[in-house]
Amino acid sequence: MNLDHVTFRSAIEGKSVELGRAPTPHQIDALEAVMQTFGRYDANANALLVEETEGQPVPLFDYLDAAVAKFPAKPAPEPSKPAPQGPKYVQASIGSTTSYRRADDGMVVITQALQAPHEARLIAEAKQWPNPWSPQHLNRTRQVVLARMLPDRAAQFKAQAGVQ
Numbered sequence: 001m002n003l004d005h006v007t008f009r010s011a012i013e014g015k016s017v018e019l020g021r022a023p024t025p026h027q028i029d030a031l032e033a034v035m036q037t038f039g040r041y042d043a044n045a046n047a048l049l050v051e052e053t054e055g056q057p058v059p060l061f062d063y064l065d066a067a068v069a070k071f072p073a074k075p076a077p078e079p080s081k082p083a084p085q086g087p088k089y090v091q092a093s094i095g096s097t098t099s100y101r102r103a104d105d106g107m108v109v110i111t112q113a114l115q116a117p118h119e120a121r122l123i124a125e126a127k128q129w130p131n132p133w134s135p136q137h138l139n140r141t142r143q144v145v146l147a148r149m150l151p152d153r154a155a156q157f158k159a160q161a162g163v164q
Contacts, residue, residue: 006039008032008064015064021071031067035060123149133161 012028015021023031039060058066088103092111101108126149132142134157146154158164 006036008035011061011064012068015068016071019065019068019071020074021068022074023068023071027071031064034067035064119149126150127153131157131160133157133163135161 009028009032012023012031016023016028040057089100090103090108092099092101092108093115122145126142126146129142129146130137132139132146143154146157
């Protein structure tokens, strides 16, 4: 019995996945045509066979395994991208108030724009301050401001006052 009316596409695709192969649609069509043209059912052996041009008939599924194994291997999968994370939060400060806001919040841009000139004025003013670590001018607020904004000047003042 001839197998020209039987479709082998799903068997070829399934075997390709099983063997980790990536045949093109053209390769699948070509292999299916070969199997339909040269495949037959042998009632005596109760098996599907493929007649090869040389040698004995081969069981159809053995032929399928050998043919699919010749297809190119699937390329290695691309490394997966990290999962998107939630929104990023940044510290927003206005005057003495500090809070955390989403980085994409427009208020963050506004506060940063307002804060920049304030910090520039504060740095200019801090360069004129006396040593806040000395006993005569002890000032904890100015110590913190200097340590945060002008760490080199703070280290110099600490050394002058003999503070570790």
